[in-house]
Amino acid sequence: MTNLYTKNGRPLQVAGGKVYSRRGQYLGQISGGKIYDPQGRYAATIVNGRAVYRSTDSATLSGPSLGGGRAGSAQANAAASAIWGNEPNFPD
Template sequence: MSHLYTRDGVPLSRRGDDVHDSSGRHVGKIQGGKVYGPSGRYVATLVGDRLVYRSTDSATISGPFAPSPTAGTGAAQVGGSGLWGDEPTFS
């Protein structure tokens, strides 16, 4: 398991291609450097260890998946980043 963060520093965990929030909710899958939500809609672009929403990538879609929750993590929020893009929203 590795740690990822959103543009503003919200902690996430990565297990393989699966992305979970700090409460263990399965919020996305990584495919080709982009993260897609359970519905298959674009959520964010992976830039290093950060997830950033970029409107130029938002036209892409993927297949839906059934979320699989996991145990939550106790990772702390880190400082924000100056990366181009916006804070992703997970639904």
């Protein structure tokens, strides 16, 4: 399992190309350096280990995906980043 953080430092869990919230909720899949929600809509771009929402990438689509829940993580928040883009709309 790999850890990834949002722009503001919230931890995300990554396992097998699937992304989960800190509490284990399925958020979507990684494809081509981007995260797509379960319906296949763009959710974020991965930049230097951070998930960042970029409006310039928001026109991309992927196919729908399924993922079960995972156990929560006790991973602590990281410092916020000055990367260009916005905090993605992921639940904690």
